Amino acid sequence: MSTVVQATPTRSIAIPPMPKAEPCTIVIFGASGDLTKRKLIPALYDLACIGCISGQQFDVLGTGRTEMTTDEFRKAMRDAASTSKDARKFSDWNWEEFEKRLHYFPGDINNDGFYHALKDQLSEIEKNGGSSNHLFYVSTQASLAPPIVQGLGKCGLSKNEKGWTRIVLEKPFGRDLESAKALNREVLQVFDEKDVYRIDHYLGKETVQNILVFRFGNSLFEPIWNRNYINSVEITAAETLGVEQRAAFYEETGALRDMVANHLLQLVTLTAMEPPVAFDADSVREQKVQVLRAIHHMTPEQVCERTVRGQYGPGKINGKDVPGYREEPGVKPDSRTETYVAVEFRIDNWRWAGVPFYVRSGKRLAKSETEIKIHFKRTPQALFAKTSDDDIEANVITLRVQPNEGITMSFAAKQPGAQMKAVPVKMDFSYQTAFGGQAPVAYETLLLDAMRGDPTLFTRGDEAENQWRIITPIEDAWLQLPVPKFPNYAAGSDGPEEANTLIAEECKKWSPIG
Ligand SMILES: NC(=O)C1=CN([C@@H]2O[C@H](COP(=O)(O)OP(=O)(O)OC[C@H]3O[C@@H](n4cnc5c(N)ncnc54)[C@H](OP(=O)(O)O)[C@@H]3O)[C@@H](O)[C@H]2O)C=CC1
Numbered sequence: 001m002s003t004v005v006q007a008t009p010t011r012s013i014a015i016p017p018m019p020k021a022e023p024c025t026i027v028i029f030g031a032s033g034d035l036t037k038r039k040l041i042p043a044l045y046d047l048a049c050i051g052c053i054s055g056q057q058f059d060v061l062g063t064g065r066t067e068m069t070t071d072e073f074r075k076a077m078r079d080a081a082s083t084s085k086d087a088r089k090f091s092d093w094n095w096e097e098f099e100k101r102l103h104y105f106p107g108d109i110n111n112d113g114f115y116h117a118l119k120d121q122l123s124e125i126e127k128n129g130g131s132s133n134h135l136f137y138v139s140t141q142a143s144l145a146p147p148i149v150q151g152l153g154k155c156g157l158s159k160n161e162k163g164w165t166r167i168v169l170e171k172p173f174g175r176d177l178e179s180a181k182a183l184n185r186e187v188l189q190v191f192d193e194k195d196v197y198r199i200d201h202y203l204g205k206e207t208v209q210n211i212l213v214f215r216f217g218n219s220l221f222e223p224i225w226n227r228n229y230i231n232s233v234e235i236t237a238a239e240t241l242g243v244e245q246r247a248a249f250y251e252e253t254g255a256l257r258d259m260v261a262n263h264l265l266q267l268v269t270l271t272a273m274e275p276p277v278a279f280d281a282d283s284v285r286e287q288k289v290q291v292l293r294a295i296h297h298m299t300p301e302q303v304c305e306r307t308v309r310g311q312y313g314p315g316k317i318n319g320k321d322v323p324g325y326r327e328e329p330g331v332k333p334d335s336r337t338e339t340y341v342a343v344e345f346r347i348d349n350w351r352w353a354g355v356p357f358y359v360r361s362g363k364r365l366a367k368s369e370t371e372i373k374i375h376f377k378r379t380p381q382a383l384f385a386k387t388s389d390d391d392i393e394a395n396v397i398t399l400r401v402q403p404n405e406g407i408t409m410s411f412a413a414k415q416p417g418a419q420m421k422a423v424p425v426k427m428d429f430s431y432q433t434a435f436g437g438q439a440p441v442a443y444e445t446l447l448l449d450a451m452r453g454d455p456t457l458f459t460r461g462d463e464a465e466n467q468w469r470i471i472t473p474i475e476d477a478w479l480q481l482p483v484p485k486f487p488n489y490a491a492g493s494d495g496p497e498e499a500n501t502l503i504a505e506e507c508k509k510w511s512p513i514g
């Protein structure tokens with residue numbers, strides 16, 4: 001049984017308006033790809049609708065190998081924005097104004113001549129009244145970031161005497177520790193660190209930022225936020241989406257690099273970090289890096305014990321048949337790429353010694369949901385008659401990142417009646433109920449920050465390298481181990497059965513998805 005009590009703000013609070021972007025032209029490398037249509041263009045369109053981007057001196061120049069005219073690009077982006085689940089209310093009138101600022105120019109990133117042609121395109125936009133500030137957005141698979149950075153450097157586009165130039169680099173930043181170090185070196189040969197924005201869009205999510213407010217804006221939780229009271233932490237990022245049209249990207253990436261090496265490690269660090277001395281970019285990043293440094297690097301034996309990989313087979317999502325990963329367009333029929341991963345991290349520091357952080361992420365799971373569950377220790381004794389040890393559940397705080405953003409606390413309460421029987425109840429805070437309105441989605445926040453020159457919510461170079469120090473030993477050990485028998489979970493399920501063996505000792509099994 002479970003009763004829900006609502007938590008609302010103690011006074012009414014409206015969501016304040018967002019600031020205005022600086023004028024600029026955004027060049028998107030990878031504009032024919034999934035991220036551009038699903039997240040970037042809907043976010044930019046929304047920013048235009050709410051007046052953060054003014055029509056004048058704002059342009060987007062998209063590029064990719066796919067041959068398309070600007071009109072075809074505009075049409076494809078319109079289709080995407082009008083059906084985007086992230087976008088605010090779509091209106092044809094607003095779109096007609098917005099699409100005038102979209103341009104497309106096909107080309108191959110590996111071709112030196114492409115960058116000179118790109119420079120000409122930018123000059124043309126400027127001649128027509130566009131801004132001389134340039135924001136380069138690298139939205140391709142990681143292996144293409146170095147040629148882009150070099151190409152921009154060689155043709156002089158990384159320096160700009162007439163305005164500012166910034167570069168946004170999508171995650172994953174490199175594919176292992178060595179390539180991340182090399183990419184950091186290459187980027188810094190061409191750009192100043194202050195102009196480099198390594199993006200991890202989880203940091204732009206309101207509920208992810210709220211982890212810090214929840215922990216450090218309340219005196220209630222911090223005293224118990226440690227190994228003395230917490231038994232384990234369970235972090236889930238589950239998606240119903242499959243690989244979509246992204247096989248080229250996903251085959252070289254896999255779930256560990258795609259989600260765990262960045263988004264989920266961000267959730268781990270924000271949950272585990274010490275209080276920063278101030279809420280500024282460097283103080284927060286400093287504490288996050290300390291957590292990354294304390295996460296235990298696994299030996300190959302520990303990789304066997306503490307990780308599980310999976311790949312989805314055919315199944316049903318929302319009642320519809322979907323193919324297995326190996327049957328998806330562009331995927332090799334014997335692909336070894338993992339679409340699911342579960343890992344047990346250990347943080348070797350004073351606060352967290354002995355507390356496992358169980359982390360899992362997968363595609364084509366039963367439901368799309370991202371959440372952090374803090375499992376507290378059980379009471380030492382079952383005091384109440386009619387209530388067995390097993391019936392008294394340990395307290396759990398659930399931080400719901402998406403959907404239905406909010407926080408739930410479970411605790412025991414007396415069941416009404418003559419008997420002294422304890423039952424679990426829940427206290428629930430929901431963003432939507434409490435604040436109403438529509439909070440900005442992550443890419444709106446982060447694109448706006450990049451256009452305004454605010455790096456607070458972006459990843460520092462050493463942070464990215466420290467993430468790979470944890471992930472690379474896992475990737476290396478997997479390469480040496482026999483490939484698991486893939487596929488090992490059905491689309492629409494909770495993931496491979498083996499994942500439960502990882503968590504069995506502390507939690508019995510993973511919380512059900514959905
Ligand atoms: N999709 C998502 O939901 C999210 C993605 N990301 C990140 O965004 C980035 C892009 O991902 P996504 O859009 O999904 O990947 P896609 O595979 O969908 O897109 C890759 C893009 O790169 C372009 N490309 C590949 N090779 C070349 C080349 N030689 N020259 C020019 N362009 C090339 C492709 O263009 P073409 O096919 O025309 O050659 C395409 O536009 C990744 O770093 C990913 O981690 C981050 C958050 C969410």
Ligand SMILES: O=C1O[C@H](COP(=O)(O)O)[C@@H](O)[C@H](O)[C@H]1O
Nearest residue numbers: 171201239241258259263370402
């Ligand atoms: O970075 C990525 O994130 C998305 C999931 O983002 P979300 O905001 O919808 O949780 C994931 O689908 C994609 O594979 C990955 O590249």
